[in-house]
Amino acid sequence: MTAAIIIDGKEVAKSIRQGLRPRIAKLKENEIVPGLAAVLVGDNPASQTYVNSKAKACDKLGMYSEVIRKPASLSQEELIEIVEGLNANRKIHGILVQSPLPEQIDEPEVTVHLSPEKDVDGFHPFNVGQMLIGRGKLLPCTPHGIIKLLEYYEISTEGKEAVVVGRSNIVGKPVAVLLMQKGKMANATVTIAHSRTSNLREVCGRADILIAAIGRANFINADMVKEGAVVIDVGINRIDDPNREKGYRLVGDVDFESVKEKASYITPVPGGVGPMTIAMLLSNTVTAAENIGC
Numbered sequence: 001m002t003a004a005i006i007i008d009g010k011e012v013a014k015s016i017r018q019g020l021r022p023r024i025a026k027l028k029e030n031e032i033v034p035g036l037a038a039v040l041v042g043d044n045p046a047s048q049t050y051v052n053s054k055a056k057a058c059d060k061l062g063m064y065s066e067v068i069r070k071p072a073s074l075s076q077e078e079l080i081e082i083v084e085g086l087n088a089n090r091k092i093h094g095i096l097v098q099s100p101l102p103e104q105i106d107e108p109e110v111t112v113h114l115s116p117e118k119d120v121d122g123f124h125p126f127n128v129g130q131m132l133i134g135r136g137k138l139l140p141c142t143p144h145g146i147i148k149l150l151e152y153y154e155i156s157t158e159g160k161e162a163v164v165v166g167r168s169n170i171v172g173k174p175v176a177v178l179l180m181q182k183g184k185m186a187n188a189t190v191t192i193a194h195s196r197t198s199n200l201r202e203v204c205g206r207a208d209i210l211i212a213a214i215g216r217a218n219f220i221n222a223d224m225v226k227e228g229a230v231v232i233d234v235g236i237n238r239i240d241d242p243n244r245e246k247g248y249r250l251v252g253d254v255d256f257e258s259v260k261e262k263a264s265y266i267t268p269v270p271g272g273v274g275p276m277t278i279a280m281l282l283s284n285t286v287t288a289a290e291n292i293g294c
């Protein structure tokens with residue numbers, strides 16, 4: 001068995017962005033510049049990094065972007081007011097409220113105040129419901145990005161055993177829905193495992209496609225992976241590393257070094273799923289602008 005093919009998320013993300021250019025040009029012919037607003041509450045360093053890279057990515061494609069920064073003391077009512085202002089703002093086609101939010105804010109309650117047609121995260125219950133019945137227009141970015149990675153590498157999901165480890169609303173649940181759907185890049189037999197699954201090693205060992213989204217550094221090791229499996233690592237965990245200037249480095253949920261010897265394909269961290277999330281966010285913003293049409 002040779003070592004796994006390393007899935008290059010940066011390359012796939014670039015091809016997605018290139019595909020957006022003619023769509024953006026067409027919108028501009030109609031005097032529409034797709035616009036994304038990101039709302040950042042508090043000073044979580046990882047969130048600041050994400051939001052800054054989203055704004056930069058918009059600039060590079062000639063899209064409009066705004067970042068609204070508010071202190072961690074912001075009230076729920078104030079945040080809802082900001083969201084409602086953006087719903088009515090004609091320059092903005094996509095709205096993203098960066099997670100995590102401070103504890104005084106009830107995140108799902110804020111989400112229902114987003115206009116579903118500007119909900120580029122795909123988190124509004126209307127969009128979640130549309131996705132569930134196979135009619136989603138704005139799909140959650142990370143799950144959709146995972147499907148695009150598989151598609152780019154021509155990895156078939158048809159009839160395959162897919163195991164998703166993690167049941168979050170952002171990744172685990174929606175990626176399971178997309179993989180089980182009827183249709184192209186779907187039709188998989190899906191199992192969702194999580195922290196309370198008693199025979200996790202056995203369940204993971206069944207997977208032709210294993211998706212790790214649990215948020216625990218290096219949690220999936222080679223013993224849990226079937227020979228030849230496709231392994232998608234969604235984790236972004238900081239671990240201390242005194243040899244790095246910042247004092248930490250990023251690792252995934254998968255023990256990359258051991259698993260790459262057993263898998264047929266594997267995503268690295270960083271450079272795997274991460275770049276796809278931003279590419280799909282841009283894609284959803286362009287789609288939202290096309291759908292809104294002004």
Ligand code: GUN
Nearest residue numbers: 096097098099100121141
């Ligand atoms: N925090 C981490 N990932 C995401 C995401 O995809 N969307 C939002 N809004 N917040 C996040």
